[in-house]
Amino acid sequence: MTALPTPGVSVLVVDDEPHIGRIIRTRLEQDGFVVHLAEHGAEALSLLDQEPSVSLLVLDLMLPGMSGIEILRVIRADTRWRALPCIVLTAAGQDAQLRDAEGLGVSEIMTKPFSPRRLLARVREYTATGPNSVDLPLTT
Template sequence: MSDSAPQPSILMVEDEEDIAFLLRFLLERHGYAVQHAADGRQALAALGEGAPPDLVLLDVMLPFHDGLEVLERLRQRPAWQAVPVLMLTAKARESDVVRALELGADDYVTKPFQPDELLARLRRLMRRR
């Protein structure tokens, strides 16, 4: 990547501090600019601020507004409709996965996750954009 190319940006919505720290470290080490929202309220506020990111990494279980509500509201905004959304959550039931995909998620990874797999899925979604 050349110095003049902008860093791809990711909005990370994660309420668990340890996981957020790990994800930020992993993503920044691989050249991504990370904006962190620690709960559903902060995530919804980010929808109204500036240009959308290149990708949203979204937990399901969040304080105030859960990730599915955030996803639904995000997909209602024209500027955000093409932004890839990767759900990253401990909720592994088939019904949770199906609901997220029906609401517009592009991919679904369950915790605990493998860092290399997560990065590969992020890169794949960004290439498709």
């Protein structure tokens, strides 16, 4: 059974490709999520400070300036965000980056191009609470 989101659950999407951010935001907002978009690391960290109720991070690894791995290191070092679920979306096939992401406790890695429907299902499951929520294994 797929868990349904709690209305108003916040998701932070970090991707430097505006059209990808818009696709994700549109799909998640249609499902009742509140979506915050950032195109680079400093903006993402600032949004997390401003929106402490963010329940999930959707993160690209290949970003200008601060990489997704660097963002994850900052997040995992901060007790406020250490347990924040994170779905990595990446076109990068670089094994070292993916191993680093796994070592930093990402919840899941999805490769681009991705299915917006599958992403929505995973976002629902990682943000669900109550009897329908599930613990999901890390998958690539």
